[in-house]
């Protein structure tokens with residue numbers, strides 16, 4: 001097949017995260033977002049080393065997996081969900097097979113314990129980052145998520161089902177307010193305009209809601225009437241804070257040059273496994289609270305006996321894992337690169353009355369050289385790209401008996417497992433945990449033990 005050629009084929013399987021695989025005459029074609037069993041038309045847009053990538057043009061025949069109607073009116077165009085038309089049971093089977101295949105390719109003789117589902121399929125998110133923009137060039141103001149595969153176009157997600165309806169009421173209120181005012185949105189190419197993002201956090205357990213409007217400083221808009229409108233909404237949860245963040249950064253990232261509190265406070269509380277966490281607007285916190293309880297319980301079970309042990313929680317974020325392990329360990333040391341997250345971890349440990357946690361700010365690669373104590377056990381929960389090879393070498397050099405690796409990207413995990421096995425670790429068991437129903441994402445937990453020397 002040549003670049004630009006149009007073809008048709010049946011998707012044989014989906015490789016993580018969303019790669020539909022089609023084989024035609026010994027050529028493997030990857031068509032993103034195709035579902036197993038679908039007959040699709042595609043256009044070849046890349047060809048390299050016998051591998052082709054095709055862009056999905058049209059679904060000619062539905063997949064037998066698609067046993068139900070989508071529940072959201074934006075399904076298909078919105079970049080958020082991919083699997084809404086597949087039953088949750090089938091989604092779990094699909095993700096389980098993807099994770100198992102990736103680990104089977106690099107590990108032998110380990111126990112794969114299947115997949116654990118999210119306790120709730122809908123309304124599970126405790127945080128959303130919405131973008132302002134338009135759905136079509138020069139169209140009306142939109143507020144929501146990026147269109148599937150698009151860098152610019154935004155779909156208004158006022159009907160989103162993976163969040164509590166409070167999010168939809170807040171989004172609609174904010175969108176209506178700025179539509180009536182005719183306020184401009186920030187254009188990423190020309191760097192002009194005012195409205196950038198709307199961040200909403202809502203504690204699943206506590207119902208506390210924090211709203212954060214992120215804008216440039218290019219206009220001066222009166223936000224008092226918006227604050228009053230938000231406070232007048234009939235929400236199920238409790239709006240505890242409304243913030244306005246200024247961000248003039250050229251990059252399309254949500255960050256703060258300065259922040260003002262328009263109402264209430266700048267944080268919410270959330271509860272996980274009986275512990276309480278104070279979460280500020282930008283700190284990392286797992287986005288599915290009930291799913292996080294399943295993930296962390298699995299990690300705690302995999303860590304095994306911790307009595308009198310010193311545990312390193314590397315890539316510790318706001319210190320959730322460290323604090324869940326601290327009550328059953330001698331001490332836990334967390335290392336995290338985001339200083340604000342480390343400060344939050346310290347506050348949270350105090351809030352939870354834990355005296356045996358220490359949190360260190362910095363890059364794992366550098367910081368582990370500065371820690372004098374040596375761990376007995378290590379928990380790893382790195383970002384999507386996995387662990388820097390040099391940091392992995394240092395982690396392996398500790399020679400601890402057991403390592404638990406939590407991963408949000410099983411392809412990076414598989415790469416790191418190859419190195420861990422080459423350097424003396426054996427994969428004992430693994431399982432997948434689904435924290436993101438409807439979407440392509442999945443978490444994996446792996447227990448490794450040091451081979452006898």
Ligand SMILES: C[S@@+](CC[C@H](N)C(=O)[O-])C[C@H]1O[C@@H](n2cnc3c(N)ncnc32)[C@H](O)[C@@H]1O
Pocket residue numbers: 284285286314315316317318319320321335336337338341362363364365381382383384408
């Ligand atoms: C997947 S999150 C895990 C957070 C935490 N374990 C939790 O469950 O809430 C990965 C964390 O690694 C941090 N991180 C990324 N690169 C890092 C590095 N080189 N050194 C230390 N932390 C890093 C990120 O800021 C993020 O908080």
